[in-house]
Amino acid sequence: TQLLEQSPQFLSIQEGENLTVYCNSSSVFSSLQWYRQEPGEGPVLLVTVVTGGEVKKLKRLTFQFGDARKDSSLHITAAQPGDTGLYLCAGERRSGAGSYQLTFGKGTKLSVIP
């Protein structure tokens, strides 16, 4: 099992502040995905990064995949109370035999205080 270390585990910030969530591993992934999960619901995919060094932006969210495809970060600019939720990173690995494996980080519980 490839470990995916996600930090911080909990984050409470004031509205308008910036924040960064990190996802690190010693393993190389085919891609890395970021999800957001609301209480009592399933995770919703935010973005998939595939290429080493890739940067994707989704409004105030910026996702980056490390050059070696072992780590990723999520940066939120000017956080809003609506950004509150559990953010999960997940590393995807595929084998030559066609198997697919998605390994989740432990998640970051973000609270944005108005």
Next chain:
Amino acid sequence: GAVVSQHPSRVICKSGTSVKIECRSLDFQATTMFWYRQFPKQSLMLMATSNEGSKATYEQGVEKDKFLINHASLTLSTLTVTSAHPEDSSFYICSALRTVNTEAFFGQGTRLTVV
């Protein structure tokens, strides 16, 4: 985006009974589906990988006789928690793998409470 429907969303059952949870891919075929368990304030833990037409692959520590998985069609996988106990109470989530671009889509989750 693709839709995965999980049913029921909430279920309360008595200790010793069995509960079946369904996971359906509504607009694509999924040869592979995954079942996760999530404890409060924790991440998703993979329980098993469900393959259409063959036996499921269970993760270490997951009892296959307790968590029965059936993937009889390309759009439906079921997880049956047999002889449920209070410690089985948890949030169970499925995901279906769309083979076109190898992307997984998640169901809404099922909150199981065993009393």
